[in-house]
Amino acid sequence: MFDIGATELLVIxxxxxxxxxxxxxxxxxxxxxxxxxxxxxxxxxxxTGIDAMVREAEMEDMEKKWREQNARIMARHPEQEMEPLDQRETAAESRPRQAEPPEEGAKTDANDEQSGANGDQPGLPLGKPPAG
Incomplete structure (x- = not known):
């Protein structure tokens, strides 16, 4: 700030x-x-006061940009209703997951060769019911 050297300090x-x-x-x-x-x-x-004012001004600018970007996104996709993330997660968890059918000719499990054509349990010989 003040460029005071050793000689100036000694003179003072x-x-x-x-x-x-x-x-x-x-x-x-x-x-x-x-x-x-x-x-x-x-x-x-x-x-500190100046820094706080600068941060507030920057936040206002960012909020303005976020609102404009949100308006553009919503204008592009007006038919899609957005819901909060926590509601989407609970909705996805409550829905039962459906397995997609395997493609024809694709091997889905290593035990497929051991299971019978009628859906017997893997590894058991055909025609014998499981003990139990």
Missing amino acids: AIVAIIVIGPKDMPLALRTAGRWIGKIRRVSAHFR
Whole structure:
């Protein structure tokens, strides 16, 4: 911020000792430290307020873009009614899953060769009922 080098700081210290005197120098430095602390707190508070305003403006811009994009999507697909995600999940879970029939000639299970033509249990010889 202030580009003060070592030589400038030394000149300021020498002038301060000459003007203020070595006796009152600790009190002057303490007072200067308090003022610098107050200035830093005020500048930090000001910077925080500016950052908050910038974030709010950015959020408003993003919300505006999201609303415009949502309007475009809804205009493209007006016949589709959208429902919240949690309702879609529960609706999908409550629906029974239907297995798709296998394609003709496709092998669906390794046990198909062992099962009989009439749907006997896999691995059991044909014609014998299972014990039980």
